[in-house]
Amino acid sequence: MDDEHFYEMKSGHGLSHDPFKAIVAPRPIGWISTRSPEGRANLAPYSFFNALGESPHIVGFSSYGYKDTVTNVEKTKEFVFNLATRELAEKVNITSYAAPYGINEMQLAGLEAVPSRLVNVPRVRDSPAAFECRLLSVTHLHDIDGNPTKSYLVLGQIVAVHIKRKFITPEGLFDTAAACPIARCGYLGDYTDVNHLFYMRRPADDNAELVEAVKQLNEKDQQ
Numbered sequence: 001m002d003d004e005h006f007y008e009m010k011s012g013h014g015l016s017h018d019p020f021k022a023i024v025a026p027r028p029i030g031w032i033s034t035r036s037p038e039g040r041a042n043l044a045p046y047s048f049f050n051a052l053g054e055s056p057h058i059v060g061f062s063s064y065g066y067k068d069t070v071t072n073v074e075k076t077k078e079f080v081f082n083l084a085t086r087e088l089a090e091k092v093n094i095t096s097y098a099a100p101y102g103i104n105e106m107q108l109a110g111l112e113a114v115p116s117r118l119v120n121v122p123r124v125r126d127s128p129a130a131f132e133c134r135l136l137s138v139t140h141l142h143d144i145d146g147n148p149t150k151s152y153l154v155l156g157q158i159v160a161v162h163i164k165r166k167f168i169t170p171e172g173l174f175d176t177a178a179a180c181p182i183a184r185c186g187y188l189g190d191y192t193d194v195n196h197l198f199y200m201r202r203p204a205d206d207n208a209e210l211v212e213a214v215k216q217l218n219e220k221d222q223q
């Protein structure tokens, strides 16, 4: 099709930059705190991050390279997700600094740390929400030819949740727009934030128009 730019991965994208991360956008940021077995705190943002399941609630992130966060998680089997917000954005960025192992990025960014309850990992005091997580798995990812990649996928199960009361509405909802989470977009330095929502309900199973449309498609199939 002439109106499409097509490429096979093995031939390269042919653009000025790889569009992959601009297409999978926005990506939520897992602002992950951990602790080394010696007790040193660590904090870093991971935007290859998402919620991956509920009941139980599972989150995951991937590290390009075996970074300090993965080292700590694999050793201690626990981590904390802190919500990265517009108000904290500049500090989130500072915590991405490639500090030597053992340096506490919370201190580097001037963030106050508070203890968690079920895991021995500090969390960011000013973050509107935090998930205490226990490790499910660390997987060294391999490509389709079976070759090891540089990526490590960490999955964790949420065992406890902290939410600042001011972000809970009188109806008992977490006010996402008020918390204003930031997310990574495409190229170097591109971000967005969630400061408004729009509403759309899923079609009901008995939605008359869709029931009729499905019926007609079925009839066509049988012709």
Ligand SMILES: Cc1cc2nc3c(=O)[nH]c(=O)nc-3n(C[C@H](O)[C@H](O)[C@H](O)COP(=O)(O)O)c2cc1C
Binding pocket: 029, 042, 043, 044, 045, 046, 047, 048, 049, 062, 063, 064, 065, 067, 068, 069, 070, 092, 093, 095, 096, 097, 098, 099, 184
């Ligand atoms: C917003 C943002 C998102 C990032 N996402 C990732 C990611 O998904 N995976 C990754 O390996 N590094 C990512 N980085 C870079 C890491 O944060 C950086 O390498 C950091 O130093 C890792 O810290 P650690 O070694 O203490 O774990 C990101 C950086 C920023 C600013």
